[in-house]
Amino acid sequence: MTTQNADILAVEHIDFRYREKKILKDVSFSVTPGDICGLLGPNGSGKTTLLKCINRILSNENGMIRIKGHDLSKLSRKEIAGLIAVVPQELNIMFPFTVLQMVLMGGNGRFGFSGIPGRNDISDAMEVLVELNMGHFAKRRYNQLSSGEKQMALIARALFQRAEIMLLDEPISHLDFKRQYTIMELIKRISADKNLTTVITLHDPNIAGRYCNRLIMLNEGRIVHQGLRDNVFHAESLEAIYDMRIKIEYTDTGTEYVLPHHIQ
Amino acid sequence: MKKNSAFVIITILLILCIIFALTTGQYHIRLDTLWKVVSLKFSGKTPTDNLATPSMVLWSVRMPRVLMAVLAGAALSVGGVVFQGIMRNPLVSPSFLGVNHGAIFGASLSIIFFSKSAFSIESFAFFWAVAAVALVYLIGNRGVNTITTLVIAGVIVSTFFMAAGSFLKYIADPYEELPAIVYWTMGGLNNILWANVRRAFVIIGIGITVIYIFRWRLNLMAIGDEEAMSMGVNVNRSRIIYMLFATLIVAAGSSSCGIIMWVDLIVAHISRMVVGSDHDVLIPFAAILGAVFLLFTDTIVRSLPGGEIPISIITSFMGAPLLGYLLIKQNNEWKG
Numbered sequence: 001m002t003t004q005n006a007d008i009l010a011v012e013h014i015d016f017r018y019r020e021k022k023i024l025k026d027v028s029f030s031v032t033p034g035d036i037c038g039l040l041g042p043n044g045s046g047k048t049t050l051l052k053c054i055n056r057i058l059s060n061e062n063g064m065i066r067i068k069g070h071d072l073s074k075l076s077r078k079e080i081a082g083l084i085a086v087v088p089q090e091l092n093i094m095f096p097f098t099v100l101q102m103v104l105m106g107g108n109g110r111f112g113f114s115g116i117p118g119r120n121d122i123s124d125a126m127e128v129l130v131e132l133n134m135g136h137f138a139k140r141r142y143n144q145l146s147s148g149e150k151q152m153a154l155i156a157r158a159l160f161q162r163a164e165i166m167l168l169d170e171p172i173s174h175l176d177f178k179r180q181y182t183i184m185e186l187i188k189r190i191s192a193d194k195n196l197t198t199v200i201t202l203h204d205p206n207i208a209g210r211y212c213n214r215l216i217m218l219n220e221g222r223i224v225h226q227g228l229r230d231n232v233f234h235a236e237s238l239e240a241i242y243d244m245r246i247k248i249e250y251t252d253t254g255t256e257y258v259l260p261h262h263i264q
Numbered sequence: 265m266k267k268n269s270a271f272v273i274i275t276i277l278l279i280l281c282i283i284f285a286l287t288t289g290q291y292h293i294r295l296d297t298l299w300k301v302v303s304l305k306f307s308g309k310t311p312t313d314n315l316a317t318p319s320m321v322l323w324s325v326r327m328p329r330v331l332m333a334v335l336a337g338a339a340l341s342v343g344g345v346v347f348q349g350i351m352r353n354p355l356v357s358p359s360f361l362g363v364n365h366g367a368i369f370g371a372s373l374s375i376i377f378f379s380k381s382a383f384s385i386e387s388f389a390f391f392w393a394v395a396a397v398a399l400v401y402l403i404g405n406r407g408v409n410t411i412t413t414l415v416i417a418g419v420i421v422s423t424f425f426m427a428a429g430s431f432l433k434y435i436a437d438p439y440e441e442l443p444a445i446v447y448w449t450m451g452g453l454n455n456i457l458w459a460n461v462r463r464a465f466v467i468i469g470i471g472i473t474v475i476y477i478f479r480w481r482l483n484l485m486a487i488g489d490e491e492a493m494s495m496g497v498n499v500n501r502s503r504i505i506y507m508l509f510a511t512l513i514v515a516a517g518s519s520s521c522g523i524i525m526w527v528d529l530i531v532a533h534i535s536r537m538v539v540g541s542d543h544d545v546l547i548p549f550a551a552i553l554g555a556v557f558l559l560f561t562d563t564i565v566r567s568l569p570g571g572e573i574p575i576s577i578i579t580s581f582m583g584a585p586l587l588g589y590l591l592i593k594q595n596n597e598w599k600g
C-alpha cells in the first residue's frame with residue numbers, strides 16, 4: 001500500500017504481539033484530514049491495541065505508522081503529543097484535581113522546560129471550557145462529575161492539546177442513550193469546526209454508521225473491511241466481524257438501522 | 265480557604281515556631297535576650313559576659329537543631345508528596361520503597377563494623393537508603409503501568425533490608441552497639457551539629473529546588489502513565505528524576521535525624537486538604553508545613569519535664585490517630 005501525501009495518518013502493515021498471541025495482524029489503512037474514522041469490531045478484536053499503537057503507547061512489531069508523513073517511531077513523546085490527542089474510555093483518578101487543572105494538563109507539550117502553564121494558558125483553557133458550555137465546571141472536582149461530564153472534560157482537554165488528530169477509545173460505551181448522542185454530536189461539531197481528524201472505536205454500528213465517514217472493521221486482529229462509509233456499511237461486512245446474521249432496515253425518512261437478523 | 269491566605273498563615277506559623285523553638289528548652293532564652301544575641305552575631309561583636317551562655321546555647325546547640333528540623337521536616341514532607349504523586353496513592357510514603365530499612369541497615373553496618381561517629385553513621389545510612397530505592401527501581405520498573413510492580417519490589421527490598429538489619433542487631437554487642445542502633449532507629453535531633461546542617465542543606469536544597477522546578481508535571485504523573493505519555497511526558501525519565509531527588513532528600517533527612525515516622529504521610533494529607541491536589545501549590549505548602557510540624561514536635565519533645573524522648577514516639581502518637589480521622593472524614597469525598 002502506498003502512502004499518499006494527502007493522508008494525515010497512514011498505518012502500513014503493522015503487527016503487534018503480546019507474549020505469544022498476535023493481537024494485530026498486517027494492519028494497513030490510511031485516513032485523510034477531516035475524516036471521522038470509526039473502528040468497529042467485537043471485544044478483543046484489537047481496536048484499543050491499534051489506537052495504542054497509533055499513539056505509540058505500544059510499539060508495533062513490523063511495518064510503519066506515519067503521521068503527516070513522519071515515521072512515528074522517530075518522533076519524541078512531545079512531538080507525538082503535538083500531533084495526536086487521546087480521549088480515554090473512562091478515566092478515574094486518585095487525586096481530586098479540578099476540571100480546569102485537568103484541561104490544562106493537555107497543554108503540557110507547549111509549556112516549556114519546567115512544564116508550568118502561564119496566565120495565558122489558563123485563560124486559553126478556560127476558553128475551551130466555555131466553548132463546550134462547561135465554563136461553570138472549571139472549579140468543580142473532576143472526580144465529582146457524572147460520566148458524561150467527565151467525557152466532556154476529557155474532550156476539552158484533548159482540544160486544549162491542539163493536536164490535529166484525536167483518538168477516542170470507546171468514548172460513549174458507558175454513557176446513557178441521550179448522552180451517547182450528545183457526545184457524538186459534540187465530536188462531529190468540533191471535528192468540523194477545528195478541522196480535526198478523528199479516529200474513534202465504537203461498539204454500536206448504528207452510531208458508527210451515522211457519524212463516521214470512514215470505517216475500519218476488525219476481527220481477530222485483522223482488517224476485514226475498510227473504506228468510505230457508504231462503500232462498506234452493509235449487512236455482509238457487519239456479519240463478517242460480529243459473526244452473526246444482521247439485517248439493515250430503513251425508517252420512513254430513509255435512515256438506516258442495524259438489527260440482529262432474528263429481531264422482527 | 266484561599267490558597268494565598270493559607271500560605272500567609274503557614275509562613276507566619278513557621279516564623280513563630282522558629283522563635284518558639286529558639287527560646288524554649290531546658291535552658292530558657294528570653295525573647296529580648298534572643299534578639300540581643302542575634303543582633304550581636306550579625307554585627308560581628310563578641311557577646312558580653314551575661315550573654316555568653318545564651319549565645320553559646322543558641323549558636324552551638326539550638327540553632328543547628330532548629331535549622332535541621334526545618335530542613336528535615338520539609339524534606340520528608342516533599343518526599344512524601346512526590347512518592348504519593350508518582351505512585352498515585354495517597355497512602356504511600358518513601359518507607360514503602362525501602363528508604364527507612366535501607367537507612368537502618370546502613371546505620372547498623374557503620375555502628376558495628378566501621379565507626380560510631382555521626383559522620384560515618386550518616387554517610388552509611390544515606391548510601392544504603394538510596395541504594396535500597398535504586399534496587400527497587402531496577403527490580404520494579406517494567407515500562408508502562410509499572411506502579412504495582414514498583415510497590416511489590418518495595419515490599420521485597422524492604423523485607424530484605426529488614427532481615428539484614430535484624431541480623432546485624434542480633435550479632436551486635438548488646439551493651440554498646442545494640443542500644444546505639446535502637447536509639448538511632450527511633451530518630452532524634454539531639455546530636456545535630458553545624459556540619460550535619462551544612463551537608464543536609466546542600467542535598468535537601470538541591471533536591472527540593474529540582475522538584476520545585478518540575479512540580480507541575482507531577483500532576484500528569486499523578487493521573488496515570490498512559491495519560492501522561494499521551495500528553496507528551498517521557499514517563500520513564502520523569503519517574504527517575506522524581507524518584508532520585510525525592511529519595512536523596514528523604515535519605516538526607518533520615519540519615520541525619522534517624523527514622524522519623526509519619527511526618528510525610530500526615531503533612532501530605534493535611535496539605536492536600538488545605539490547598540488541594542495541584543502540585544504547583546502542594547509542593548511549597550507541604551515543605552513549609554513539614555518544617556512547622558517537625559520543628560514544633562521536636563521542640564515539645566526536648567522540653568518535656570522528664571527529659572527528651574525519641575521524636576518518632578510523639579510523631580507516631582500524633583500521626584496514627586490523625587490519619588485515621590482524616591481517612592474517615594475524607595472517605596466519602598474521595599468516593600464521590
